[in-house]
Amino acid sequence: MARLDRGGVPVIAPRTIAVLALGLAWASPCAAQPLPPSRATHDVPYYAAHSAERNATLKACRRDMSFDRNPDCMNAQMAETHQRARDTDDVFARMDQQMNDPEWWAENGVGLGGLLKVCDSGAPSNMTPSECAAIRGGLALQERARNAR
Numbered sequence: 292m293a294r295l296d297r298g299g300v301p302v303i304a305p306r307t308i309a310v311l312a313l314g315l316a317w318a319s320p321c322a323a324q325p326l327p328p329s330r331a332t333h334d335v336p337y338y339a340a341h342s343a344e345r346n347a348t349l350k351a352c353r354r355d356m357s358f359d360r361n362p363d364c365m366n367a368q369m370a371e372t373h374q375r376a377r378d379t380d381d382v383f384a385r386m387d388q389q390m391n392d393p394e395w396w397a398e399n400g401v402g403l404g405g406l407l408k409v410c411d412s413g414a415p416s417n418m419t420p421s422e423c424a425a426i427r428g429g430l431a432l433q434e435r436a437r438n439a440r
Contacts, residue, residue, distance in 0.1 A: 329362070330362060331362035331363045331365070331366045332363050333363060333366060333367075334366055335366045335369045335370050335373070336370075337366075337370075338366055338367045338369075338370035339370040339373055339374060342374075345367045345370050345371060348363055348364065348367040349364070349367050349368065349371060351364075352364035352367065352368070390419075390422045390425065391421050391422060391424075391425045392425055393424075393425045393426075393427075393428025393429045393432055394429070394432060395425075395429070396425055396426050396428065396429025396430075396432075397428075397429040397430075397432035397433050397436070400426065400429045400433070403426050403429055403430045403433070404430070406418065406426050407423070407426050407427065407430065410422075410423035410426060410427075411423075
């Protein structure tokens, strides 16, 4: 039962006042911070198509980790991940094209004889039959260039 003063007004203990004051002091900064939006301003395809805005969003998101679960940060990051995967695929496609091109081997191949020995050895290697054929073609092109001088 609450204590009452002489006039019948409830008396609040100093300890209760202190607990309430601490609770308000603790909750005030939390209440002042806005909640992240529940929906993103832009979707993943938008960020994929607009690299400048994607980069600006990612810069802001990475500067302040409180945006970790922000829908726009997540969409921009997903678009960045997709772009890196496409770039990687392009690199591997270009490498595959070069590795199967005799002219590339003739211009850039140093030590083609050693690679050809690996191809002819029958030992397991990373060289594919089409790459071995391209190395042979590159060696032939190098030989023709030497004989033409």
